[in-house]
Amino acid sequence: MRYVTADRIFSGKEYLPKNTVLAITNEGVLTDLISEENSANSNIERLNGIICPGFINTHCHLELSHLKGIIKQHTGIVDFGLSVIKHRNDQSPEEQIEAMLHADAEMQKQGIVAVGDISNTSASIAAKKKSDLYYHTFVELIALNPERSEIVFEEGKQLESEFKSNNLSASLAPHAPYSASLKLIEQLSNHCYSTKQPTSIHNQESKAENDFFINKTGNYLRLYETLNIAISYFKPTQKSSLQSVINAFNIAVNTLMVHNTFTNKEDLQVAQSFHKQLYWCLCPKANLFIENLLPDIQLMISNNCKLTFGTDSLASNTGLSIIDEINTIVKKNPEVSFELLLKAATYDGAEFLGIEDQFGSLLKNRKCGINLIEENSGNYTIKKLA
Ligand SMILES: [Zn+2]
Known part of the structure; x- marks a missing residue:
């Protein structure tokens, strides 16, 4: 003792x-x-x-760990995304698992005890089963076309049960407003309500995301063109991405907004008044890596946003450390209360994941x-x- x-x-x-x-x-x-x-x-x-x-890392992508040091910094989100797609399978499945085990060990060394982890495949199951960390997996669904929502939802539920059958906590999460239809968001967040599990979405990580929703212009048109995905069915909404999708979420489900680099006051107020179980995840090192910008933390605090921290993946970060994320915020915003940042890194993250009886x-x-x-x-x- x-x-x-x-x-x-x-x-x-x-x-x-x-x-x-x-x-x-x-x-x-x-x-x-x-x-x-x-x-x-x-x-x-x-x-x-x-x-x-112990710290709670509410946003990670363990299955991208093998992309450490491969993707160029400060390219913006569209080229970052294209680069991840290009290099994702450069290494063998064994090498990818090895990289995940390394990343997991790094998080443990950095005093992290629980992780909310985005997964597109079952590749991370082996590493998660071996780990001493608590993992909640967000099975990430992508389908902007509403006609594809049914099949993507069914595939997602299958992958979710694969994690659960390995005794790993899991739920479904839409990738981002520009890559998930309202129908898909509604369907999966109602599913989260029935399973009493949280959900998560990448939100306003770039200016291009708002341009796409407001008048269907900007860099995302280049993304869909490069990927050869038809988006003729998509109609601009004259509203920001967050304001366009927030109503599709089930308001009784803990929901994490990740990044929020281009979220303004009106966005925060509209979202917070509609949905009382919102959490806002800060991934400052990934924001600097990809867009070289940080979200307006003061604005989030003055609008009573419940904050959490995430490291994002090793594709968009040099390490997986919550204290380094805190350092990044403190250096740019020395006036922010350290106590508030510590609460975000511990209790609020645990409450979001529904594990506050064990961690945080x-x-x-x-x-x-x-x-x-x-x-x-x-x-x-x-x-x-x-
Ligand atoms: Zn992410």
Whole structure:
């Protein structure tokens, strides 16, 4: 048994009183939180930094791990997407699994305990089954053409049950507003309601996405032309992508908006007033990698958006570390409350995934993961305590 305390202790929701001592077993189970005065133990380790629960990575694509260092930075989303399609199968299935195991080990080293992971195939099942991390898989569905929604939905449900039959948590998720019809979004989010599982969508990662919806112009026309996909049936809506699709979501399903780089105040207000179970995922390092821009975090905070963090994949990031994502936000927005960012990285992510009874706070008799955050000249690093 270890007894530890630090300069500050963050519960997942707030800072706990000073001199709170954590009792942690050798297996990493937190058995007690006591005040130092009430502790009979004299072997208390005093650490410099902030103790917090294990991190929740709400947006990753484990199956793209083999694309680390392959895709060029700052090309914009359309060329990024085309490059992923081009290189996705350059390596053998064995090499791809090897890369996933590496990525999984990196996340564990970085103090991550649970992951919301986007999957298009069953390729990640082997790595997820071996892992000590908790994975929730979002089986990602793509079909802008409403006529294809039925078949894509059925295929998605099959893949979802493949994950579930391997004892892995799973649900369905539309890829993005520009690649999923309203019919498909409605169908799959109602399915999530019946299975009591969350869903997720890439949202407004580029300006082109809004151009496509407002007047059917911009870079996505080039994407569909290059991929030889007819989009004659698609009618512009004169509204942003988010405002065009938000009504198709089931409002009783935890729903994650990922990226939000081009989301404005009106978008936030329209979406938040319609849907009370929205969460907004920050993937700042991937945003800098692809578009070289960051979302307006102050705007999201002032509109009471519940934030979470995601690393996105190794195709669009140099590492899989929540503390590095936090560093990126802090450097560009030093005025943002660190406590709020820690809550996004722990409790709010766990609540979104519906695993707040297991992870995201310092929970007694749980193996919730325990990190020590240390600061060196404005840069935060972590040490895993359990
Ligand atoms: Zn993504």
